[in-house]
Amino acid sequence: MIQLVEAIVLGFIPAFFMLFCTLVGLGTEVPHDIAGALQHFAAGILICSIGIELLPAMKNASGVSEVFASGVGFFSGVALMIVVGNLCPELEEDEDEEAEKKKEEAVDPPKDRGIPRNNSIAGRKTSMLSMAYNRSGSGSFENQFPISNISEETPLVDNVTSQNKPFPTALLVTVCVDSILDGLLIGISTAAGPSAATMLSLSLSVEMSFLGLTLATAMAGYPSKSSVPASFLGPAFIITGASIGSLISSALSSNPTALIGMLSFGVAALLFMVAEELLLQAHENGKHVWWVDVQLYVGFFVSILLGKLVPE
Helix, strand or coil: CHHHHHHHHHHHHHHHHHHHHHHHCCCCCCCHHHHHHHHHHHHHHHHHHHHHHHHHHHHCCCHHHHHHHHHHHHHHHHHHHHHHHHCCCCCCCCHHHHHHHHHHHHHCCCCCCCCCCCCCCCCHHHHHHHHHHHCCCCCCHHHHCCHHHCCCCCCHHHHHHHHCCCCCHHHHHHHHHHHHHHHHHHHHHHHHCHHHHHHHHHHHHHHHHHHHHHHHHHCCCCCHHHHHHHHCHHHHHHHHHHHHHHHHHHHCCCCHHHHHHHHHHHHHHHHHHHHHHHHHHHCCCCCCCHHHHHHHHHHHHHHHHHHHHCCC
């Protein structure tokens, strides 16, 4: 019961930040360098947490059964993250679309569409926004918001309202899937000790804040009676996932082999999150700013300090 309460409390931290950013993030755009610095900082905390708190379980696995469980859990984590990533793939243009785009740019230079491709919440999760519009049944995102009709000064909110588009349900479902997975990782990490779960909760708070901003952008202009309740779904799924993860880890605590497999699953999922999400999103614009990159190491060292403050 104590472990379950701990998981719920730690799950509440990223849930709160996600809800806060969703409710107040309408029309807000975080500067790319600031966003990149925070993402590097979160990645540093995660890397340190993996190495100190979770990786020893894999390293200390002994016997055929424990080593096998470690491998199964690890690659299951990789597979699950790939599946979740495919729910919101990067919307890349093919050669014909690229050629057509160049022709259009030659005639009429593109204006800001309200959601820049390389903004602070770009990457896998920003691509969910375009996918949600494309699945809405009202045509593609580009067709609903043509370049020629949107100037740099025209906010996306007005266009969404005027077009009376259906609610972005596809995006909301994907956000809920991502949220429950992150909550599940928090719950699983409680099996490795309070410090592991605490540092993971803090780092995921940064990630879920950007996801909240993405959701806020998609729901801009919709009535509060639909957008406000939807804002609570992601945070609720984080806490739900944390509770489920804690219950699973508690049930497997008496089975060392199964526990090693579960912690190995967490290692793979977190490594994927660092390498394929946080750091890729931070460098979407292809630039490296020294003080932004340094935050990776600052986060790593802060994680070590937090480990000394949090009891084992």
